[in-house]
Amino acid sequence: MKIGVFVCHCGENIGRTVNCPEVSKACASFPGVVHSEDYKYMCSDPGQNLIKQAIREKHLDAVVVGSCSPHMHEKTFRKACASAGINSYMVEIANLREHCSWIHEDINQATKKAIDLMRFAVERVKFNQPLETIKVPVTKRSLVIGGGISGIQAALDIANAGFEVVLVEKEPSIGGHMSQLSETFPTLDCSQCILTPRMVEVYQHPKIKLLSYSEVEHVEGFIGNFKVTIRRKAKSVKEELCTGCGLCAEKCPIKKKALSEFDEGLSNRPAIYVPFPQAVPNVPVIDRSVCTYFKTGKCEMCKKVCGREAIDFTQQDTFVTEDVGSIIVATGYKLYSIDKKPEDSIYKGYGEYGYGKFKNVINGLQFERIASASGPTSGEMLRPSDKTVPKKIVFIQCVGSRDESKGFSYCSKICCMYTAKHAMLYKHKVHDGEAYVFYMDIRSGGKNYEEFVRRAIEEDHVNYIRGRVSRIYEEDGKLIVKGEDTIAGLPVVIEADLVVLATAMIAQQEAPKLAQTLNISYDKYGYFQEAHPKLRPVETNTGGVFLAGACHSPRDIPESVAMGSAAAAKSLVLFGADMLEREPIIAKVDATTCAGCFYCQKVCAYNAIEKKEIRDRLGNLQKVVAFVNSGLCQGCGTCNATCPSKSIELIGFKDDQIFAQINAFAEV
Amino acid sequence: MNELKQICKDALSEKKARFIIGYKEDKNKRIKPFIAKTPEDAEQLTFNHHAVNNLAVYLPRFKNNVEGKIGIVVKSCDLKAVTALIQENQIKRDDLFIIGVNCSGVVLDIAKEFNKDNTQIKCKYCQAKTPPYYDALADESKDFEMPDDDQAELMAKIDKMTSDERLEFWNAEFEKCIKCYACRQVCPMCYCEKCIVEKSEPQWIDTSSTARGNFSWNIIRAFHMAGRCIGCHECERACPMGIPLTLLTRKMGMVASSEFGYRHGMSLTEPTLIGTYSTSDKEDFIK
Amino acid sequence: MKLGYYPGCSLNGTAKEFNSSLKEVFAALNVDLEELNDWSCCGATSAHVTSHILSVALPARNLLIAKKQGLNELLAPCAACYSRLVSSQQELKLDEKMRMKVEDLLEEKVTNGLQIINLIQIFQKIGLDKLKEKKQVDISKIKAACYYGCLLVRPVDIALPDDMESPDSMEAIIKSIGGKTVDWNFKTECCGAAHSIAHTDIVEKLCKGIIDNAQKHGADVIIVACPMCHSNLDMRQLNIIKHYPDHKPIPVLYLSQLVGLSMGIDEKKLGLGVHYISTKPLLEKIKSDALPTEVKKEVPAPPVSNDKIKKGVEA
């Protein structure tokens, strides 16, 4: 092998403390080195030309450059060598600047070290192999999991860019929590008025395939090439026939049995239902757990009245598979609202606030429904127990949030704002009413947010009391709220008509399971983990899987929308090229010596190790060996170090390359 | 005795196993591994204090077994090897018919009678006379008072040495090594198709029997056994030079237990030590 | 069933009716109580409010005696004693330094393994079915407010495994003997406890609040399992009557007394005569309509249940 060595002075940067000509001279004597020279600026055009020229003239097989950190100019020199006909992976960089000249003062020591570093690189390059970047085709289609505002935004952005989107929603309708809200902060515009057009746009978009009442069951493959299995839960209604006339729901004899999920249990719905009038798709589903037909085999009222014969009691769950290149996870959040400690639950609950025990203790989403014009009270401010107008209302913030003992240590971020909004909405509807807010701190960072809170206090005269409430109990139809005003240092007891708990936003219960399906990480709360907290906030550790909205952490609407768009942009970056290029630094198995212990599989963080059967010509199983899925392998080499017989090796960092470097240490 | 024979006979005649790997007594009254293929063969199967061999060493060759179940006679220590081999995909549980024997200790020197001075080290600290799981169990145990665990005392002594003394101790031991690899051949967990010492590109471990080569070989062997060694002590029994190899493997087992609360080969459901991690693994030694 | 018994100071003095009713009830349930030899005070509130080490060491002495006596389970009917014993045990288990200090003091090694149980737990252990079997007198005429106070339900991780805010294990016991309970809001509010003597005014106010709430929700009797709660609610009601002329007295019974009543045990044996607030009206109410309303309707009833009714009348 003919090796060329090039020592860069980097102006004075290396040359000041490293005697570059001497290094170059020493390198010339290394076995295998046929060319050695030094130059002021190797990375400059003339410097690169020196390398190219030497490659051509001396027919070099490999090149070692002594210069700055490989993180700086490895790519530059690889490109230069490739243009002169050497495979770019036959280039090694010795870091003479960051790791030598800049950190040492003694010229003799530094020069000696530089020679050692060059020797390491020369010995290593002897075992380098020509490698080609791995090219993987990209399926230019995206899967969005979750049809809340974040998922809707992501789906629309990708679809509008001209790529197909599969949108999976587990509920019968898309819209998510935003569709339940009455008004939004800090503008107090109607939530449904701004959301519904988006939902319709999704439904009508030719590039969006909407799979409602469906859940992701299984995912295989890797970035650019995922194969996703989706369970389509049986709606008991033939979607293609249904016109959404609503007659079935109207005639369903089960009117009071089921609590409306959409109204957060404040109203009832029939067994066959659409969650809310503006639902998309406007196709009802039968809740088999309450339907008379499914319980007794009789009734069939909906079937009788349906003119389109769309009701199908025999429908079963079906499975569809979709090929996609990227996956956007936008599964949202749920609210922490538990009264007593439920058995086998990780949540301790809030017995002292009596949620679930007292009808007039409700959570934030329930208040949204009461305040909403489409809600159970048609927007009239009436409390659940006796449908009277509450004259005194108490809002309690941080229930479950910032509570290590009974909830979660994090701040749910949106409660300060929505509580201010609630108090405002209340005051706008009940002019003679009194509103109290128990808070610990008001966190109103955001455009026009602080102004909004001040407006609630100064213009609408909401009473803000700093302190947590200790207990709530009911006497004579009044809720006795025992608190403390920590600013005045005085106990506060309020006899309230209605109490609204700003309960914590928490991760969906199924989040860890989905994370395992997608092979992404999640934090101790069950929120999905981003790849980097600062620079890669919507990416995950699995290539091609992106995050949007409150499944990542508590987020408000504008943030969820922004994140949806960001995740869409990340997908579109992926779709920008036909082929994905990847560094060829991946593991490879030597099937002849692999004993199939699969320790490599155990240590692989990417599920990249598969089982492969080796058969003889007659088809008899010879053995089962490990096999690396090059799409999934990220090149950490943990398998290589774990394999007792070194039957799996990391290309680019193979044992012989490192061995050569360590052996070169003998001459240090 | 009859019980074991009966179990094996039944297993073979009822086709619960297509053959049984067990022990028989040869003409010279020595106990040897034996494969019984028919119920008649089973008449020759036996078990006593001289049944030292760990028969699990034969199992990996049946890892692609497709025919019928393989019967195997195991002591509780041997069963650990079976467990480990199942966990490492060298044999499938479904392919095995495990005949456990209650064991009250085996001999160190097979030429001599079983008594207090002729007991394997492993038996002295054996915690389970009965294998933790099996398909059939033969009770062959007799009451026997175990002598003291003198190896533990030796280990404690080594622990007390200075590191230089320890290095000297081990160099003196490893110096004896003739690189015959008997320790590897006899080990049920050494099933690699090509041992690292035989890999020549690169040659991580010198093959020559020099101080340095011996040192590397024994360290790496012990490390490859860490969390995997099931303590059958066959390596030490096989070593022609009498190197106390199990000091190393037992030490690694003790480390696995003290650092990770891990005991290998006890349960099929417990994850392996290597290949898993805990975010709370100790790191007081890492700056 | 044999059980270690740590009565505690109160049950020898101010709460002797707790002691006697408990012994009667357990005799009827065939539970042998083996009193701890030469037991000493747990230190009560006074120890833990003034000296941490004392609050661990005093109960520890008793724990050691129990171990020496070969007891595996120790009944501490007084909620305060229970709390002190359990807390001390817990601390000795978790705090190495404290354990060493206490071992120095007691000149003995502390060992674990003793299970300390309170009144509610022992009834649960015996089995609510068994209580139901032993039931002879109908007590469904009266409505009970179960008062847990502080130390049965707190601290949360070592006390009774029940909901700290609205527990219901005592209610379950009373229901099993055919009693009726009321749902009220002050089940676990503090009565003022040790302030009984030094700050009678505070205790008075707190007790007034508790009693008012129980009565408001229709209670005829307050049921407790703690001598301190009892003395505050019962004895201090005399002060309340003095200061609030329209206060309606309400009797306060130990859980064991009510269980005893349902078993048909003699009222005197149960110590129902030594209360400050007379229990007579309550007993009369139970007896007044000896035949409970639902049984009345059933007449003529089948012979088997006739027997039961008879027994009920006799008792």
Next chain:
Amino acid sequence: MEEKFEPKIAAFVCNWCTYTGADLAGTSRLKQEANARLIRVPCTGRIDPVFIIKAFENGADGVLISGCHPGDCHYNAGNFHARRRWILFKNLLDFIGIDSSRLYFSWVSASEGKKWVDIVDGVIDAVRAKGPFKQYKKMNKEIEIPVAAEEGVSVK
């Protein structure tokens, strides 16, 4: 031959955290001693204990291994697997007589240039104080060509 002993340190570092941290030390011009030679691997998970043995065989007086902090691994969990391996290997070496003053481990992130310098200098100082790794070199002597045996170590 009273030449001052200068230890040779072999350092195996991960590409993403420690190597970059060492780059940062360079760009910050943080001076350090010149006894360490870095060998770059993608992840601490790639480091096989044979590397350490081989480094000692090749005359290293001390070995330093460094990677990303737990939880920061570029490859999710490589350093967790590595850490478990180290615990075992360290105990093994200790039992055999190679004590912890020859083998060092650290977590150095890409932003901890200063920490890296402190660790390198600390290791060099410690190993310098410990002196040359005579015991291991003695093993090497057997197979080395006599020319190399010029240090004051007696050949057995």
Next chain:
Amino acid sequence: MKNLKAKDFKQKLIAITSQDPAQCYQCGKCSAGCPVRDFAEAPPNRVVRYVQLGLYDKAMTSPTIWLCAGCQTCTSRCPQEFDLAKFMDAVRELAIAYGVKSADKKTQEFHEAFLKQIENFGRAYELGMLIDYKLKSKDFFQDVDLAPSTFSKGKLSLLPHNVKGKQQIKKIFKESGEVKK
């Protein structure tokens, strides 16, 4: 406060309670649920605040620490898992150790009287305690009307019960006092 070393107080407090007062984020939930809140000038969370600010003398002289009934409602509801009941015990203990003049002499005297009975007899001797307490507090007339009925109900015994292991108990008292120092 004479010769009071601030550093010592906090260290001792943390040693007794195994928790740092910095854990408290002053939400006031403890005070809101405190049964004796209405009788205390300073709410319990303020006592923690005093300690957080280093105003140890204010904490130790606060009547609130003696008003605490030890009901642990605060502890069980604290969102920061701060054991306020334990904290109160420790501040009281330190107040005694530092010889701080109690702001609520009555309560302190009651506890001292109670413990004295245990030290002397091994068990609480209620009559002795009452006499002792009344001598100390000079509060002779309180409960005077209750006494006759209490005797007649047999609820107060005239003689104390003597525990055999009295010597051991005396030793516990003596040495635990020394351990504290």
